[in-house]
Amino acid sequence: MRSSPSIVPADRLDRDIYLILEDFGARAGCTWRETDEADTDLETVLRDILSGQYAYPLRIVCFNAIEGWSRDATSDVADALSERIANSDAEVSQALQDFIQAYGTRPFNLQLVLPLPFRSVAYG
Template identity: 50%
Template sequence: MPRSPSIVPHADPGDVYLVLEDFGGGLGRAWSETSEDDTGRATLMRQIMEGQYKHPARIVVFNTAEGWSRDVTVEIADALRRCFVEFDDVAPAALEFIERVRRN
């Protein structure tokens, strides 16, 4: 009987950032699917600023090689606020995310 491939990456990918997206209504929240190459901090921040996430509810970073994880929602929102000048255009969803996190 053939074995299913492991979902654990073979190489140490370093820190992996994932977004819990709030789809609203009856859909609720779900972890957004993303390729392994798109799980870095810089890529995540660019994707939020471009509006690829419409309602990010939580951002978590983890490192399986080191055995830790933590919520970095506030940290990412603060970093985005500081780097507005680096982006030509900021998506309304990004602005809403930063303001919502700041209020909480």
């Protein structure tokens, strides 16, 4: 007997999918954020966290349904965010700094950019 082809495109599930558990405070609690299927790749998750779309991420899980695995990717994401921040001049919220310091495996050194006043020096 011949089986019919799947109506789900193969590449749709054969990829790493990232989901974020976010803390909404004491009254609302924690929940897995609802997100569009197209926005579950690592690059989009990093961009969304950096832009403030996730204020208090607690845990990030990565899975691949076709390959049959899942893992906690929180430390990997924290390290990737730390690297991105170090190579940019983006503003970083205190919550994001706390997330990176709590879950990152590499040292997180945020160098603040401070304007230095220009002073002319007269040599005598």
